[in-house]
Amino acid sequence: MKRILVGIMALSLTAFAGNTVKLKKPPKELDKYYPPNAKAPLFLYNMYQASTSFTGMLTNVQQKDWKNAEKWAGRLKESYFKIEKMVxxxxxxxxxxxxxxxxxxxxxxxxxxxxxxxxxxxQSCSNCHKKNMLPVKVKYHYPSVDLISIEDPVSGMDYSVEDYMKKLSTSYKLTKVFFDDDKTKRALKSAVDFTKRFKALTQSCSECHTNKIVENVYFGKKTNKALRNLVQSVRQKNKKNFMQAMNSIGGVCYKCHNVHETPLMLKSKLEK
Ligand code: HEC
Ligand code: HEC
Ligand code: HEC
Incomplete structure (x- = not known):
């Protein structure tokens, strides 16, 4: 019996190993070629140059424009060799x-x-891309939230995004719990705190976005209406309206997480 178990464990371990997605941490040298250390993503610019040169070369070969084909082949070589100089x-x-x-x-x-x-x-291009493109994009392109703090309108304290999310999430869940338990006064307090915290998220948008339009996607008319309905439905103990408002707001959490949280989770794996 023991042996069979060990056998099964070994099997399932190899099965897991085969299913593991590995992300290589980008080599340190790359830091120099990306903001904030460089003015622009210079490594990426060299890639664009390589890619354009490849196309320029092949197109001119096809058209038998040998002079220009040679020009682009030379540029391709230059960008290709530059990869090693950089990394x-x-x-x-x-x-x-x-x-x-x-x-x-x-x-x-x-x-x-x-x-x-x-x-x-x-093939050498795609071989490197398969192993390195995703982690490089995640590490160098997705902005970090490390330096962002959000002031909590309920306690007046400053929190990191992560800790703020915990507060926000707690008041969301407590609103549900107290409503379900018929503790209307507490439910109302949680709902009001939650509403304040939710709206205060907009403090952080301008850290990364330069236009106000993005705010409307999560904090537009529909969201404001759901927040008003939430507080009102707690007061009126209207379960149907309450659930509708909570679900509508929950949809906003979900939408924002898809865009902003998932890449950060990947990023944190690469930076540990
Ligand atoms: C040694 C590794 C390596 C080699 C070799 C390499 N690349 Fe890249 N390439 C990368 C990495 C890493 C990125 C992602 C850079 C980024 O997004 O900042 C990239 C990105 C690109 C991109 C941009 C793709 C996008 O979606 O943004 C193009 C185009 C590209 N490479 C073309 C080429 C071509 C053509 C060659 C071969 C002539 C080549 N690369 C060889 C590592 C490599
Ligand atoms: C840490 C940086 C950061 C913060 C803070 C941030 N975002 Fe974003 N957001 C991004 C990135 C990166 C994208 C992907 C598109 C891009 O690069 O602009 C994005 C995309 C979006 C999109 C999708 C539309 C688009 O432009 O692609 C919306 C909507 C959005 N953000 C809303 C918000 C709102 C509302 C806030 C404030 C509550 C916010 N964001 C805060 C980084 C951030
Ligand atoms: C404007 C975008 C945005 C909205 C809206 C939003 N979140 Fe988040 N949330 C984030 C980001 C970004 C993170 C990742 C923070 C990090 O890892 O540093 C996060 C992380 C979290 C986490 C994980 C915290 C941890 O322990 O790592 C929870 C829980 C959470 N959010 C709950 C919620 C709930 C509940 C709502 C809706 C009521 C919500 N969020 C709405 C952006 C948002």
């Missing part, structure tokens, strides 16, 4: 030899070799 440890992904051969094939107008080496270089 030395990524040398292992590069096929520099094949890149040289590609430039040569374009010079010699050798279509068969152009095809062969363009494929090999292209």
């Amino acid at each position: 030395p440890s990524w040398k292992k992904y590069l096929r520099k030899n094949e890149m040289e051969k590609l430039v040569e094939a374009v010079k010699n107008k050798n279509i068969a070799n152009i095809r062969k080496y363009a494929n090999l270089v292209g």
Whole structure:
């Protein structure tokens, strides 16, 4: 029996290992090529340059415009070799030899070799992308909330986004619990606190967004109406209206989390 169990455990462990998604932490050297250390995402700009050059080269080969094909092949090589200058440890992904051969094939107008080496270089691009693109995007593109604080209108204290969410979530749940328990006075206090806390979230938007329009997506007329209905339905002990208001507001939590929380969860894994 024991042996069978161990066998099953080993099996399920390997099954798990096969199902694990691994994210490589981006190499430290990349920090230099992204804000706030650089003015712009310079590593990404070099990628755009590589990609445009690849297309420029192939299109001109197709049109038999050899002079321009050579120009773009040269630029492609330049961007490709620059990857190693920026991130030395990524040398292992590069096929520099094949890149040289590609430039040569374009010079010699050798279509068969152009095809062969363009494929090999292209494969090296996708091989690195498969392993590194997602973690690099998550780490360097998604903004952090670490320096943001939100003032709680109920206690007057400043909280991190995470702690503020805990407060907000507690007053949301307590509103439900007290309503369900018929403790109307407490339910009303929680509902009012919750409403204040929910509206006060808008303090934080301008940390990342420059236009006010985004606020309307979560805090527009429909949300304000649901917040008013929430307090009113507690007062009137109207269960149907209460549930409707709570669900409508819950939908806003859900929407915002899909855009703002999920990427942060991934990001925190890469920064630990
Ligand atoms: C050693 C790794 C590596 C190699 C080799 C590489 N790339 Fe990239 N590439 C990346 C990473 C990492 C990103 C994500 C950068 C970012 O989003 O800031 C990226 C992003 C890109 C993007 C932008 C995609 C998007 O959706 O934003 C393009 C286009 C691109 N690479 C083209 C190429 C081409 C073409 C080649 C080969 C000639 C190539 N790359 C080779 C690592 C590599
Ligand atoms: C830490 C930074 C940050 C904060 C704070 C923040 N957002 Fe965002 N938000 C983003 C990012 C990143 C996106 C993805 C689109 C982009 O890059 O602008 C986004 C997207 C959105 C979108 C989707 C529409 C779009 O522009 O793509 C809405 C709506 C939105 N945010 C509303 C809000 C509201 C309302 C607040 C304040 C309660 C807020 N956000 C606070 C970073 C933030
Ligand atoms: C404007 C966007 C936004 C809205 C609206 C929003 N949240 Fe959040 N919430 C976030 C972000 C961003 C995080 C991740 C914070 C972090 O990890 O630093 C988060 C995290 C959380 C967490 C996890 C906190 C933890 O312990 O890590 C809970 C619980 C939560 N929210 C509850 C709620 C509830 C309940 C509502 C609706 C009543 C709500 N949120 C509405 C943006 C929002």
